[in-house]
Amino acid sequence: MEDLVQVFLEESQEILEQLEEDLLKLEHDQADKELMAGIFRAAHTIKGSAGLTGLDDISHLAHRLEDVLDQVRSDHKVMSRECFETVFQTVDMLNKMVAGAAGGEQVNPNEVAAMTERLTFFLSEDTTPLKTVPDQVQQTKTGDRIYRAKLKFRDDFFESGTDPLKLILELAEKGEVLEANTRISTLPAFSELDPYKLYLSWTLVVRSSLPISELEEIFIFVFDDNEILVEDITNTYDITNLSDKKTGEIMVDDGIIEHSDLEENLKKQKKIGELLIEDHKVTRRQVEHVVEKQQAGRKCEQVNTIRVDTKRLENVLNFIAELVISHSRVKELACKQNDVEEEVTTAFQEVDKIIRRLQEEVMKTSMVPIGGTFTRFQRMVRDLAAEQGKEVELSISGQETELDKRVIEQITDPLKHMIRNSLDHGIEMPDVREANGKPRGGKIHLNAFHQEGSIAIEITDDGKGLDVDAIYRKALNKGLVEENIKLSKEEILKLIMQPGFSTAQQITDISGRGVGLDVVATNIQQLRGTLDLETTPGEGTRFAVKLPLTLAIIDGMMVTVGEERFIIPLTSIVEFIKARPEDIKSVEGTGRVINMRNEYLPLAALHRLLGLPAEKTDPTEGIMVIIRDNRKKIALLVDDILGQEQVVTKSMKENYEQVEGVAGATIMGDGRVAIILDVPTLIKMAGR
Amino acid sequence: METNSLGAANKDDNTMNILNQQLTNYTAENQYVSFNLDEEEYGIDVLLVQEIIRYQKPTKVPNANLIIQGVINFRGKVIPLVDMRAKFGLPVKEYDNFTVIIVLEIKGKTVGIIVDMVSDIVSFTAGNIQDADDDFIRDLKAEYLKGMGKLENRLIMLLEPDKILSFEEFKGIQEIA
Numbered sequence: 131m132e133d134l135v136q137v138f139l140e141e142s143q144e145i146l147e148q149l150e151e152d153l154l155k156l157e158h159d160q161a162d163k164e165l166m167a168g169i170f171r172a173a174h175t176i177k178g179s180a181g182l183t184g185l186d187d188i189s190h191l192a193h194r195l196e197d198v199l200d201q202v203r204s205d206h207k208v209m210s211r212e213c214f215e216t217v218f219q220t221v222d223m224l225n226k227m228v229a230g231a232a233g234g235e236q237v238n239p240n241e242v243a244a245m246t247e248r249l250t251f252f253l254s255e256d257t258t259p260l261k262t263v264p265d266q267v268q269q270t271k272t273g274d275r276i277y278r279a280k281l282k283f284r285d286d287f288f289e290s291g292t293d294p295l296k297l298i299l300e301l302a303e304k305g306e307v308l309e310a311n312t313r314i315s316t317l318p319a320f321s322e323l324d325p326y327k328l329y330l331s332w333t334l335v336v337r338s339s340l341p342i343s344e345l346e347e348i349f350i351f352v353f354d355d356n357e358i359l360v361e362d363i364t365n366t367y368d369i370t371n372l373s374d375k376k377t378g379e380i381m382v383d384d385g386i387i388e389h390s391d392l393e394e395n396l397k398k399q400k401k402i403g404e405l406l407i408e409d410h411k412v413t414r415r416q417v418e419h420v421v422e423k424q425q426a427g428r429k430c431e432q433v434n435t436i437r438v439d440t441k442r443l444e445n446v447l448n449f450i451a452e453l454v455i456s457h458s459r460v461k462e463l464a465c466k467q468n469d470v471e472e473e474v475t476t477a478f479q480e481v482d483k484i485i486r487r488l489q490e491e492v493m494k495t496s497m498v499p500i501g502g503t504f505t506r507f508q509r510m511v512r513d514l515a516a517e518q519g520k521e522v523e524l525s526i527s528g529q530e531t532e533l534d535k536r537v538i539e540q541i542t543d544p545l546k547h548m549i550r551n552s553l554d555h556g557i558e559m560p561d562v563r564e565a566n567g568k569p570r571g572g573k574i575h576l577n578a579f580h581q582e583g584s585i586a587i588e589i590t591d592d593g594k595g596l597d598v599d600a601i602y603r604k605a606l607n608k609g610l611v612e613e614n615i616k617l618s619k620e621e622i623l624k625l626i627m628q629p630g631f632s633t634a635q636q637i638t639d640i641s642g643r644g645v646g647l648d649v650v651a652t653n654i655q656q657l658r659g660t661l662d663l664e665t666t667p668g669e670g671t672r673f674a675v676k677l678p679l680t681l682a683i684i685d686g687m688m689v690t691v692g693e694e695r696f697i698i699p700l701t702s703i704v705e706f707i708k709a710r711p712e713d714i715k716s717v718e719g720t721g722r723v724i725n726m727r728n729e730y731l732p733l734a735a736l737h738r739l740l741g742l743p744a745e746k747t748d749p750t751e752g753i754m755v756i757i758r759d760n761r762k763k764i765a766l767l768v769d770d771i772l773g774q775e776q777v778v779t780k781s782m783k784e785n786y787e788q789v790e791g792v793a794g795a796t797i798m799g800d801g802r803v804a805i806i807l808d809v810p811t812l813i814k815m816a817g818r
Numbered sequence: 819m820e821t822n823s824l825g826a827a828n829k830d831d832n833t834m835n836i837l838n839q840q841l842t843n844y845t846a847e848n849q850y851v852s853f854n855l856d857e858e859e860y861g862i863d864v865l866l867v868q869e870i871i872r873y874q875k876p877t878k879v880p881n882a883n884l885i886i887q888g889v890i891n892f893r894g895k896v897i898p899l900v901d902m903r904a905k906f907g908l909p910v911k912e913y914d915n916f917t918v919i920i921v922l923e924i925k926g927k928t929v930g931i932i933v934d935m936v937s938d939i940v941s942f943t944a945g946n947i948q949d950a951d952d953d954f955i956r957d958l959k960a961e962y963l964k965g966m967g968k969l970e971n972r973l974i975m976l977l978e979p980d981k982i983l984s985f986e987e988f989k990g991i992q993e994i995a
Contacts, residue, residue: 782889797896
């Protein structure tokens with residue numbers, strides 16, 4: 131039973147995520163029946179499996195959601211804005227309830243009851259909010275309705291003495307005819323034409339301010355024997371939506387042809403392969419071969435997956451690392467003898483290679499595509515844009531780019547903040563945009579791709595861009611820069627990532643809560659990534675984040691202090707220098723500084739910061755490593771540099787505790803532990 | 819002298835190997851791995867013991883208290899080493915060939931304790947264990963004990979494992995300093 135609940139909790143999180151994603155798509159294209167069906171199925175699945183696992187609250191709410199969706203689906207209704215809002219909130223609540231069942235904060239049952247009540251509202255017959263006109267449809271503003279009249283008279287209609295044309299003209303008087311279509315596919319060949327019979331049928335779309343009954347009245351005498359249908363299509367009539375539809379579908383909608391016509395002709399339509407064969411451009415065998423390949427490809431796309439506890443994967447990785455160490459020990463022992471056969475050494479190389487492959491493969495298992503995180507932002511952008519009265523579209527590419535699950539977890543918040551920033555400060559109000567000759571709707575684009583062994587994530591908006599001069603002035607005001615120092619555009623832009631800098635004019639719910647881009651920059655640096663930004667006034671801003679593929683491996687420089695070896699992440703190192711005595715100056719109160727090409731940097735000795743004995747305590751004897759975080763650079767004295775190394779990171783916290791100045795540890799080739807330093811905290815420690 | 823210390827190391831390795839062998843078979847309660855610190859004999863619940871390994875020089879941890887000797891690699895994990903002499907305030911002794919590390923798993927954390935030497939695995943009947951009470955409290959280290967085990971003429975102090983893992987007291991010392 132416990133297992134069942136566990137499976138349900140994991141599954142439902144995924145289902146709800148997908149559900150939300152589909153709902154967002156549905157909001158843009160309500161005609162997509164497949165999407166609707168998927169959404170309905172998702173609600174149904176959650177209802178069913180929650181019921182099975184005894185989570186009745188979740189099951190009930192999902193059931194009600196399913197009812198609403200079912201009504202929309204089977205009655206082809208259009209969901210109103212309020213209805214979408216309620217459905218979204220229901221999904222939120224289901225998410226919370228699932229989290230509650232997984233041991234998180236419990237959801238107040240009263241809230242659940244209230245949500246159920248709100249959903250029920252959309253089910254009752256006399257309120258028809260499902261039919262409420264979406265506000266983007268222009269016609270409603272004038273109070274006009276749009277009607278479609280489908281007129282299919284009996285073929286002996288002429289015998290009744292009524293002229294169908296008269297009826298149509300009468301209908302045309304009631305309003306403005308937007309469309310008039312005649313179905314002619316039923317016309318027989320001229321030789322078979324019976325002049326006393328009516329072969330044609332018509333569909334008219336009329337815009338009118340009159341109620342539907344007035345239009346129906348025209349046909350009052352012919353309703354009974356003929357197929358007459360007058361309907362209000364104000365909600366669904368949108369000529370701009372036609373671009374997505376197939377020609378045949380539009381023809382059916384317009385009454386030019388009927389479904390049966392369409393199907394009949396589609397059957398006659400030949401596949402491209404058949405046509406090519408007919409023209410002798412290819413042989414039948416060639417076509418069959420291609421079709422086979424196509425089917426094989428489709429099969430491959432179904433990937434089988436299993437869930438594995440990440441702890442287990444870590445264990446496997448640990449053992450592989452141990453294997454590497456043991457292997458090198460065995461190799462050393464075996465190759466110590468003078469007359470080692472060549473076969474032995476090649477065999478060892480072979481094993482080496484296999485272990486490395488194994489290591490890489492296991493590493494890959496903890497990589498996941500970033501797409502899931504990206505789509506989660508859709509919802510946020512939608513809600514925030516609505517709140518601020520902006521029109522913003524978030525587009526996504528590169529969602530298949532894979533990176534370490536832990537990196538994804540930790541980059542989500544910084545990304546969220548940058549998107550919020552773009553939406554809040556970048557994208558202008560629709561009217562402002564229009565006045566500047568831009569489309570009313572703003573665009574934010576999220577992109578991810580591989581770049582030189584790391585992952586690049588870009589957030590681009592087409593908003594107003596950043597005002598470089600204003601940033602500079604503000605930085606001056608806040609004392610973040612000194613007046614006599616000339617800064618390049620790039621350097622000025624970097625200023626907004628400094629603590630205490632925020633360009634927001636008003637404090638909103640979204641940004642201006644004290645956390646700014648400086649926090650984002652710091653978080654990214656903790657992941658050993660970098661943040662850059664580019665801006666063009668009036669055209670937009672682009673944030674470019676660069677992250678390591680995985681947190682498990684880092685490129686570092688190995689240095690020594692006394693008997694110990696330390697790893698400094700390469701991304702934090704600016705350069706190494708050998709200090710001359712004349713470069714070092716004492717400054718009252720702040721200790722020593724070092725003059726590096728006329729730039730004075732604070733000087734700190736690593737052994738002092740860490741409380742360890744060192745061989746070289748005189749700055750001119752050791753080596754100065756210039757390290758930096760996003761705000762500061764300092765010179766760090768170490769005994770010696772051993773060289774660059776790619777190391778696998780291990781947690782110190784797992785078995786011990788967080789140590790200041792330490793990011794983690796690694797196990798070196800000889801099996802000994804080396805400490806990986808955390809540059810931002812080291813810089814902080816040096817400041818004390 | 820040379821042969822002597824080598825002999826000691828070999829003997830110690832043998833004890834270690836035999837004990838490790840036994841460890842894999844022990845599952846019962848009230849069984850303790852006994853070890854020596856200074857003149858006293860201590861016991862730690864056999865179920866907590868992962869492995870007994872030979873002393874190896876650890877990597878120093880920055881700004882750590884003396885009780886934490888450093889960290890070592892144990893089966894691919896980075897684990898801290900606690901010097902039990904330092905923890906109990908016993909006189910400092912140079913590590914020698916008998917010095918071993920008992921690797922324990924307590925509350926999901928793996929930690930190594932450095933002790934003078936291991937002797938054997940002992941079992942007690944419930945009647946032979948006397949709970950830690952006020953009589954012990956006079957002693958500073960009594961707070962780390964959960965009881966006393968009596969075995970013939972041996973008196974073995976049984977450790978309360980959770981207390982071994984608490985590093986709080988070092989923090990206190992650090993703050994004062």
